[in-house]
Amino acid sequence: MSQFFTPLQVARALGVSESTLKRWCDKGVLPTVRTAGGHRRVTFEAVSEYVRQSGQELVGPEVLGLPPAAGQGATVRNRAVRQLVSALRKGDGPVVARIIADLYLTKHPIWQIGDEVVAPTLAEIGHAWECGELPVYRERLGCEIAQRALFALQDMVPQPPTDAPTAIGGTLDGDPYRLATTLCESVLREAGWRAQSLGTAIPPESFCDALRDLRPHICWLSVSHAPDAERFVAQMATIAAAAKQSGAALVVGGRGFTEEFRRRCDYTVYCERLKDLRSFADSLMAASDAALNTTAQK
Numbered sequence: 511m512s513q514f515f516t517p518l519q520v521a522r523a524l525g526v527s528e529s530t531l532k533r534w535c536d537k538g539v540l541p542t543v544r545t546a547g548g549h550r551r552v553t554f555e556a557v558s559e560y561v562r563q564s565g566q567e568l569v570g571p572e573v574l575g576l577p578p579a580a581g582q583g584a585t586v587r588n589r590a591v592r593q594l595v596s597a598l599r600k601g602d603g604p605v606v607a608r609i610i611a612d613l614y615l616t617k618h619p620i621w622q623i624g625d626e627v628v629a630p631t632l633a634e635i636g637h638a639w640e641c642g643e644l645p646v647y648r649e650r651l652g653c654e655i656a657q658r659a660l661f662a663l664q665d666m667v668p669q670p671p672t673d674a675p676t677a678i679g680g681t682l683d684g685d686p687y688r689l690a691t692t693l694c695e696s697v698l699r700e701a702g703w704r705a706q707s708l709g710t711a712i713p714p715e716s717f718c719d720a721l722r723d724l725r726p727h728i729c730w731l732s733v734s735h736a737p738d739a740e741r742f743v744a745q746m747a748t749i750a751a752a753a754k755q756s757g758a759a760l761v762v763g764g765r766g767f768t769e770e771f772r773r774r775c776d777y778t779v780y781c782e783r784l785k786d787l788r789s790f791a792d793s794l795m796a797a798s799d800a801a802l803n804t805t806a807q808k
Contacts, residue, residue, distance in 0.1 A: 513665070514543070514551040515574065523557065525569030558666040561615050568615065576611055587618070587626050594631040598652035599644065607659045614666055620700045621784035623663075624693040632656065632689065653689065660692045667699045675795060678720055679730030679761075680708035682745055687734035690764055694730050697784050701791045703728070714745040718752035726758050727798075728791065733764035736771070743774050750776040761790060 515523075520540070521531035535542045535550060540560055542550045554574060561568060568576070590609050597605040613623050632653070639649035677698045680691050691707045698705035705728075708720060721729060731749070736742040746762075753760040763781035772780055781787040 513554040513575070515554070515557070517542075517550055517552065519573050520552045520557055523568055523570045523573040524561075524566055554665060555668045558615065559668050562617050571611075576608075587613070587622070590627050591631050591634075594627065595634050598631065598635055598655060599638070599648065601648070601651050601655065603655045603658065606655050607662055610659045610663055611666070614663055619788070620663070620667070620693070620696045621788040624697065624784040628656065628660070628689070628693065657688055657692065660689065660696065664692075664696050664699065667696060670699060670702050670704050672704075674702055674704045675727040675798065676724065677703045677705040677728035677730065677791070678708055678724055678726045679705075679728075679732065680712050680717075681710040681732050681734065682717070682736075682742070683711045683713050684737050684742075685733065685735045685766070686710050687732070690732040690734055691730075693784055694732055694763075694787060697788050698728070698730075698791055701788055702795065703791060714748045717749050721749075721752045721756045721758055725756055727794065728761055729753050729758045730761040730763070730787070731767075731777075733762060733767040733771070736766045739770070742771065746771070746775040746777070753778075759790075759794065761787060763787065 517531045517535060518528050521528045524531070531540070532550075534540045535552070540552055541556050542552050545551060557574060560566065568574070590613060593609050594606060597609070610623065610627075613627060614620070618627075635644065635649055635652045638644040639646065644652075679694055681687060688710050691710065695705045695707040708717075717729070720726075729749070731746075733742075750760055759778040760776075761779050761781055762775070762777045763783075763786070767780065779786075779790050781790065
């Protein structure tokens with residue numbers, strides 16, 4: 511659900527006068543909505559999109575519920591990894607949220623935040639746990655903090671139009687990992703898709719129900735863990751058949767989708783990285799737009 515702010519609140523966050531902010535609203539620079547009483551309100555998504563496009567610094571991000579250090583300039587991705595690892599080891603949620611918000615507000619695409627910052631950070635945290643440098647609870651806490659920061663990131667992405675193409679996805683039963691499917695959802699939303707993660711550990715029959723009921727253009731599967739290879743291959747066959755029948759592209763990725771699975775399973779495209787998912791989604795949308803233009807010209 512969108513958060514709404516008064517022009518005065520947004521002006522304080524951006525470090526400008528309320529009259530300047532209202533002029534921007536009048537010119538459509540910052541889209542507004544009206545309350546039942548006729549008062550102007552600005553959505554959180556509109557503010558974050560304006561900051562990203564204009565380069566305007568958030569002087570008072572705390573007014574919008576962001577950590578105080580957010581919006582204070584570009585954060586180099588390699589440095590961000592080091593900062594995130596340190597913050598997650600300490601269980602420092604506000605610092606994690608600030609780093610990820612900074613990256614987004616300074617125009618880093620979400621696929622890049624995921625591929626080049628979040629993924630290597632969590633790989634290092636996982637390695638530290640496996641080597642006994644971190645206790646289990648610290649590793650689990652780090653994952654939970656990262657998940658909360660990614661949910662907050664979703665709130666910063668503008669809502670796609672109601673006629674945008676749709677996408678659904680999640681993980682199969684036996685696979686409880688949420689971070690990857692959350693990132694897939696955010697990448698697709700940023701690309702203009704009405705994307706919805708169904709969650710984790712979903713039975714294949716329920717995935718088929720979703721394909722039949724929702725008729726998405728894309729169905730993604732995030733595979734982090736497949737405990738029973740033969741069962742997984744059978745589940746993939748069931749979902750692939752349902753996707754084909756509904757006309758959905760079946761997109762699969764994740765460290766658990768091994769070379770053996772790629773040989774044995776039926777799917778539309780394998781995405782090794784979030785960047786690949788974004789590229790495929792963009793190409794699919796471009797092809798759809800081209801087809802519509804061709805039809806309109808006939």
